[in-house]
Amino acid sequence: AQKVTQAQTEISVVEKEDVTLDCVYETRDTTYYLFWYKQPPSGELVFLIRRNSFDEQNEISGRYSWNFQKSTSSFNFTITASQVVDSAVYFCALSEARSGNTPLVFGKGTRLSVIA
Amino acid sequence: DGGITQSPKYLFRKEGQNVTLSCEQNLNHDAMYWYRQDPGQGLRLIYYSQIVNDFQKGDIAEGYSVSREKKESFPLTVTSAQKNPTAFYLCASSIGGLPTGELFFGEGSRLTVL
Numbered sequence: 763a764q765k766v767t768q769a770q771t772e773i774s775v776v777e778k779e780d781v782t783l784d785c786v787y788e789t790r791d792t793t794y795y796l797f798w799y800k801q802p803p804s805g806e807l808v809f810l811i812r813r814n815s816f817d818e819q820n821e822i823s824g825r826y827s828w829n830f831q832k833s834t835s836s837f838n839f840t841i842t843a844s845q846v847v848d849s850a851v852y853f854c855a856l857s858e859a860r861s862g863n864t865p866l867v868f869g870k871g872t873r874l875s876v877i878a
Numbered sequence: 879d880g881g882i883t884q885s886p887k888y889l890f891r892k893e894g895q896n897v898t899l900s901c902e903q904n905l906n907h908d909a910m911y912w913y914r915q916d917p918g919q920g921l922r923l924i925y926y927s928q929i930v931n932d933f934q935k936g937d938i939a940e941g942y943s944v945s946r947e948k949k950e951s952f953p954l955t956v957t958s959a960q961k962n963p964t965a966f967y968l969c970a971s972s973i974g975g976l977p978t979g980e981l982f983f984g985e986g987s988r989l990t991v992l
Contacts, residue, residue, distance in 0.1 A: 771918070797980070805966065805988075809980040853920065865911055865936065866981060870920035 764789045766856050768869035775844050776877050783839045783872045785854030791815075796830065796837045797855040797866065807853065813837065844876045880905045884969050884984035891956075891963070891991050899954045899987045901969035908974055910952035911981065914938060915966040924967075927952055956989060964991045 765788040775781045787796065798810040811821065813830050821828050825842045841848055851873045855866040882903045891897045903910065909928050913921040923936030927946040941960025946952055952971075956963045966988050970981040 768920075799981075799983075805968075805986040807968065807970075807981070807983040809982075812980060865923050865926050867923075868913075868921040870918060 764791075764794075764856050764858055764867045766854050766867055766869035768852075768854055768872050770872045771870070772873045772875070774875045774877060777846060778843050780840060780842050781844050781874065781876075783841075783852050783854075783874065785837045785839065785869060787835050787837065787854070787856045789835075789856060789858055791858040793859040795857045795859060797857070798828065798837075798839050799853045799855065799868075801851040801853065801871070803850070810839075841874075844874075846876050846878050849874055849876045882969055882971055882982055882984035884967075884987050887985065887987060889987060889989045891989065893991055894958045896955055896957050897963075897989065899956070899967055899969075899989070901952045901954065901984060903950050903952075903969075903971045903982075905971055905973075905982060906949070907971035907982070908949070909972045910946070911970045911972075912936075912942075912944065912952070912954045913968045913970065915968060915986075921968065924954065963989055965989060 767786045794815045796813045799807040801807045818830050827840045829838045851871045853871045854869045857866050885900045911926040912924040914924055915921050922938050924942050925933055925936055925944040927933035930946055930949050933944050933946050943955045966986050968986045969984045972981050
């Protein structure tokens with residue numbers, strides 16, 4: 763069965779610090795997709811990134827970067843030079859691409875607080 | 879603008895009452911989903927639908943019901959059989975039936991049982 767673990771429940775950092783959010787997943791499929799979502803105080807989840815299991819290249823988008831390592835089943839998310847606007851709950855999610863629909867399974871989320 | 883609209887944003891219910899949460903999308907997406915969010919529990923799938931007139935149970939479907947009579951609408955009814963209905967409910971949609979693409983979420987509905 764698929765599972766996503768976000769061991770960090772809450773993290774607090776001072777503005778301009780770098781912070782890494784951990785995500786460990788479990789799946790028996792060889793083809794799967796990993797996602798990160800941001801949930802600001804407004805409540806709506808915002809898509810950040812999708813990565814398929816065959817693409818282990820790290821990705822950088824502005825201050826955001828993602829490190830996908832199949833050997834450790836991890837898909838960690840780093841925010842460089844954090845800002846107050848980064849304060850939110852961040853969710854990692856997994857989808858298995860086997861036959862039949864397998865909706866996203868989410869981790870429990872990590873609440874990030876960036877203090878000015 | 880295209881997107882997902884959930885209503886109401888806040889809802890109060892007395893025990894024993896059924897309530898229906900609305901979810902409408904104008905993105906022309908095939909698949910729609912309902913998730914429940916509780917503090918510290920992440921998002922848990924209630925029901926999902928890949929096409930009109932078809933839907934499947936998720937992990938926590940007991941005490942809930944849905945319908946998918948129109949492509950753009952996927953209402954969720956929280957019945958009196960749901961033992962602990964106070965939660966934040968999120969509706970989402972995706973382009974295809976298989977969620978290899980991103981989910982688009984509404985702003986959520988917060989239900990409180992008095």
